[in-house]
Amino acid sequence: MNPNDVKADRRYLASLARESGGAAWPRPSLALLDAAAAAGFALALTLVLTQRAPPLALLGLTLALVVRALAGWGRARLAARRALKVKSAVRARVLRAALRRRRGDEAALGETTAAAVDEVEALGGYFSLYEPAQVESRLTPIAIAAAVACASPIAAGLLLLTLAPFAFVMAVAGGAAGAAAGRQLEALARLSGQFVDRVRALPVILAFQAEARETEDVAEAAREVSRRTLSVLRVAFISSAALEFFSALAVALVAVYAGFGLLGLLPFKTPETLDFPRTFFALALAPEFYAPLRRLAGAYHEKQLGEAAVSRLRPLLERQAEPAPALSTLDGPPLVSLDGAALTFGDVEIGPVDALFPAGGLSAIVGPTGSGKTSLLAAILGLTPLTSGTVRVNGLNLEDAGGFADVAAWAGQSAVFLPGTLTDNLMAAAPGVTADQALDMARRVGLGPALDRRAQGGDTPLDERGSGLSGGERRRLALARALLKPVPLLLLDEPTADLDAAAEAEIIALILDAAGTRTIIVATHAEVLAAAAQTVVRLA
């Protein structure tokens, strides 16, 4: 991965947190409170030792520990809420981008779903575990050094001095070597995925009696994963060792300096007076100096997951919003013309297509599976980008209009609904549609028997996919919705698929009835429907 990308991802994570994470001040305040409580603890411990456990000192010790426990609890709860806010805000943006996206191939859809659910979840650990640890790792060592300085400025100076070599070692271990490790990890992810893939394909592997060979493949990939992971870890563990070394060094330096100072054996003259309570206070705080950095290292996995997630989310979120359609009304059914319109869908090239779809007429786009009928239909609305040529509606160029979705109605192959009742869904077709109009239209498209059969009639609840309705009923419902929108351009994608001959004839009659006041373009396999059309465009 390019180091610049990693930096951009980190900046992007920070901006996400700023925009949607809510107030930032409680976290540093809690970190400082925790550091203060640590200092109070060290002070109370010193008093316990030097004054033989007076009750007040023991009480102070207890109090300091309780404050630390509560600070940790509060920090965890705050971080969880902040993570929740960021996740929800990002998810809303991803969903919006996913639903507004131009049509792509199925693979892109899988990635989008993964992005909206799994990748956004991966941000959770970043904001609930890594980020608080990061805030703490920046503030707490300084705060601890400041507390130590109250007792012994030189001990505090010694602690701070260890930071420079520590940072250097971490940069070396995490820099070039880390980047190499990152590249390895990507290859590793692919190899690790092989196991689950073969498990999913087990029925096929068994049917082809390939289990022995595939087991060998799984074993080989697993061995390769283990070998390569180990070579990555050899480098990665240098940083754990360094952390351990500097944690030990911090304690040892303070102990040696203070001990020899108390003995008066230091080779230089200290500008400060050393006594046992002061030095013990410094020593009791010394382990706290590197503790937040060790916690930060503990959250390294969350950091990696979060950064990996954002590097995949960023292109989706940063994609420019499409311009809002400028065309708001059409007077009467429009003439739609394609002039050398070409597009690509996945790796299928469609067109160039020249066609005139007459105003107020029924036109059909036909062609074999995968020839791009749906894509061409979507291109007329501006939902699939053209690679060349033009689409015009009443002479207005698609590029200038920004899209024709506003002035068109659509009934697609897989109709979707909003959670709500059947009537609600029809009323959502356009503002101002009443329940009566909606039910009336439902009966006109032949949903009467379906409504009568159901106890709740028009109040039958629907989920996204219209579960509970048959395929034919869903298609009719989608058609009713399209006819309810008062616009003169109607695009229908396979309106008669899955229907028997009688139902097909009924729907064709409905479509022909709607033509005249509307320009209707259908994409279809059905010869009967194509035969009823005035204009037929064939895709190869």
Add this chain to the structure above:
Amino acid sequence: MSPKALVSSSPVRAFLAVEVRRRRPELIAAALAGAVTAASATLLLGLSGWFLAGAALAGAGGPAAIAAFNYLLPSAGFRALALGRTAGRYGERLLGHQAALKALAELRPALFSGLAAGPPERSLALSSGEASARLVQDVAAVETAFVRRSAPWGAMAAAGSGAAVIALASPAAAVAFLIGLAAQILIGRGLAKRLTDEAGRDGLRAAGRLKDGLNAYALASAELRCFDLVEPAVRALMVHDAELGRAGLRRDDGQAVLGLLQAAVTAVTVVMVAALAAHGPMALAALAVLATLAGLDGAAGLVAAAQQDGAYREAVERLDEAAAATPAADPRPIDRNTPITLDGHRLAAGERIALVGPSGCGKTRTFEALLGLRTAPAGRLRLGETPLESLPIGAARPLLAHAPQDARLLTGTVAENLRLGRPDADDDAFWAVLEDAQLAARVRRLPEGLDSWIGDGGEQLSGGERRRLSLARALLRDAPWLLLDEPTEGLDAHTEAALVAALDARLTRTGQGALIISHRPAPLRLCGTTIDVDGRP
């Protein structure tokens, strides 16, 4: 390791036990290194406290006391402990991971062959995304537990060395320290699951609903745009997001409470040790309180391991259930000409038979039973004279080449998928079956032809193309019977006609028989015989 090693009351535990034995030297070294690290950290802080108090006393006692104070030994101790802590940590991490990674490289193939040899319905259940995702999570949980094997040893070293030096100041304080540690471990074991498990399950369910909803809406972006439904759809989906968020918050809050409880136990322990040790000599008291702090810190690994223990046990149980292998089937070769009898019809070699019946009557299940992907129903299928159900699972597989309804492709290249049909086939054979499956032109357009990567489960191909590749794979297999389940579903009339004609020519040429399920007329026209399936489960 052979699949047989998985036969035991808990095959996964047995497997891990074998691996632990094999990796014993590395694991012992890792545990020792972990113990050195933790003990060094504990002793370093304790020694520092003792050294400081001793130096303060000697400093106050005048030049003679200073001269008598042996500071060389503690200084050497500091160096040794700092070094021990650093080297120990690196060694523990590396050796522990090395042993774990080598052992676990064997876990996946062992599980896989266990799954393959297991009861037939299981493999079908695992082909769903959720079941296989669960399996992968469980494997990961077992792997994590294996990697963490050295953590308890390090933690015990921290506890042991801590208790030992605290006991120098006050045996009672050492007991208090150990009781505190035990309480933390018990809290971790007992509460971690209860506080977070249910929330985790709710979260998974909400994530599933969110994915389903988004998949439905994303396929209909044109409708959403035309009816201005994008924002309402986002709002409808964000209801699932809120459920998912609430579940996550419950889990995180549960963890926060756990942290709070453990911090409370730490507080009680530290105060007890301080109160009990403070009455001894100051140097030893300083040693004791600082060793307590370091000891509790070092034992954090044990507490974390205790928290994950429940998840680990559950994962092992589920894996045991998944991978418990029945003894491997008898590999006795079967005569290619063994006749198959289906519902009383003895299938003649080269016959083409349509399986018909209303949807849901069990046509696909009949195929799966023949293939040994589910238990054969009693009395319906025979191989030769023997009822299929009394033969080893999958006995009929050598006779069959299957193109299933759900075309499951391997993640890999076109050629890798075809090779499943015949491992030793050459490119010419590949192209021949691709031609027959009406997919050759498409594959030729792919950037690297046969060697093109077709993505996760073949996702870079369309649904119809995946189905045709699956068909090509079945055509490549040298078996007397083709089982075709909806071979032309989703194809346009022209492609369907070409495919059916190619199939006809191929079957005539090879003399292969075929069993065909289809609700479309064209493929059924290939068939001379019809069997009405009534295989209600």
